[in-house]
Amino acid sequence: MDRRNQSRKLAAGWMALPLAALALGGCASLAAPLLKPKLSAEIAALPAGDWKLDPTHAALIFRINHLGYSDLIGRFESFDVSLTGDASDPASARADAVIDMTSLDIANDSFAEELMGPKFFDAARYPQAVFRTLSVTPGENGGAEVNGELTLHGQTRPVTLDVQFNGTAFEPIRGTQVAGFSVNAVIDRTDFEISAFSGLVTDEVRIQIEAEFLKQ
Numbered sequence: 001m002d003r004r005n006q007s008r009k010l011a012a013g014w015m016a017l018p019l020a021a022l023a024l025g026g027c028a029s030l031a032a033p034l035l036k037p038k039l040s041a042e043i044a045a046l047p048a049g050d051w052k053l054d055p056t057h058a059a060l061i062f063r064i065n066h067l068g069y070s071d072l073i074g075r076f077e078s079f080d081v082s083l084t085g086d087a088s089d090p091a092s093a094r095a096d097a098v099i100d101m102t103s104l105d106i107a108n109d110s111f112a113e114e115l116m117g118p119k120f121f122d123a124a125r126y127p128q129a130v131f132r133t134l135s136v137t138p139g140e141n142g143g144a145e146v147n148g149e150l151t152l153h154g155q156t157r158p159v160t161l162d163v164q165f166n167g168t169a170f171e172p173i174r175g176t177q178v179a180g181f182s183v184n185a186v187i188d189r190t191d192f193e194i195s196a197f198s199g200l201v202t203d204e205v206r207i208q209i210e211a212e213f214l215k216q
Contacts, residue, residue, distance in 0.1 A: 034172070035172055035173055037169035037170065037171045037172075037178065038169055039166075039167030039168065039169045039180075040167055040168055040169065041141075041142055041165070041166070041167045042142075043087050043090060043138075043142060043165060044087050044088075045087070045168055046085075046087045046165070046168050046179055047087075047168075047177055047215055048085065048086035048087060048088070049084065049086075049215060049216065050082065050083070050084045050215075050216040051082070051083040051084065051085075051179060051213035051214065051215055051216060052082060052083075052213060052214050052216055053079075053080055053081040053082070053083075053211055053212075053213055053214075054174075054178070054211075054212045054213065054214050055078075055079075055080070057210075057211075057212040058079070058081075058209075058210065058211045058212060059075060059208075059209065059210045059211075060075060060076045060079050060099065060207070060208075060209050061073060061074070061075045061207070061208045061209075062074050062075070062205050062206065062207050062208075063205070063206045063208070064189075064201060064202055064204070064205050064206070065201070065202040065204070066201055066202075067200060067201070072106070072201075073106070074104060074105065074106040074112075074115070075104075075105050075106075076099050076100065076101070076103050076104055076105070077100075077103040077104075077105050078099075078100035078103035079097060079098065079099040079100060079103075080097065080098050081095055081096070081097040081098075081211060081213075082095065082096050082097075083095045083213055090136060090138045090144065091135070091136050091137065091138060092136070093133070093136050093144075094132075094133045094136075095131070095132075095133045095146070095148075096130075096131070096132050096133070097130065097131040097132075098128055098129075098130055099128060099129040099130075099131075100127065100128065101116065101121050101123040101126060101127055101128060101129055102116060102123045102127055104116055104121070104123070119196040120194055120196055121153060121194065122153060125154070126152070126153050126154050129150065129151060129152040129153075130150070130151045131148055131149070131150045131151075131159065132148055132149055133146055133147075133148045134147050134148050134149060134158075135147045135148075142164060142165035142166070143162070143163065143164050143165070144163045144164075144165070145160060145161070145162065145163070146160065146161040146163050147159075147160050147161075148160075148161065150187070150192075152192045152194075153192045153193055153194050154193070155191070155192040155193055157187075157191045157192060159185060159187055160185065161183050161184070161185045162183065162184045162185065163181055163182075163183050164181065164182045164183070165179070165180075165181055166179075166180035166181060166182060167179070167180055168180070174214065176214050176215050177214070177215035178212055178213065178214060178215075179212070179213045179215075180210075180211070180212045180213075181209075181210075181211050181212075181213070182208075182209070182210055182211075183207075183208070183209035183210075183211070184206070184207065184208055184209075185206075185207040186204060186205070186206050186207070187204075187205050187207065188203050188204060188205070189203050189204075189205050190203045
């Protein structure tokens, strides 16, 4: 009898697991409309003040063509951006970014070490790249042209960012106002004296940034 009762209890326990999972899934489905933020893509909806990057929802990717065969794609895992501005005067917005050059990831550790070596980024001598805004020219539909200075490999050169504001909302999950942006830029690596294998590997580097900011 005891064994039969024990078996029944075990069977009941195993049957309860999928039922519990279904119940939790149902709760999540019910909660989703309440938790999902209602974004506004209007710049005017962006609260004035200081914003800080959410590093768990950010990506900095670069692409460079290799011999015409394909694009080499890499990313920097560690970078920080601070943003300040007022929607009533978008031209006054300013951003400062610092990139940890030693955080390079190209899914190939030995090649990443080579790229961080003296022929390319020379990250031991220049462990950081820094960008600072000089001017902002607002465009249409949440777009803007951001002119600034990029210091990379010990060289400071002008760089223009194509910035797209994706929207903002108060987000219950993170408990604060959140704003999202997509950024594209193109630089010439030889401008920063990174010229190894120029002519074989293209000098044009395409940069993509996806970033979410938290209101401070």
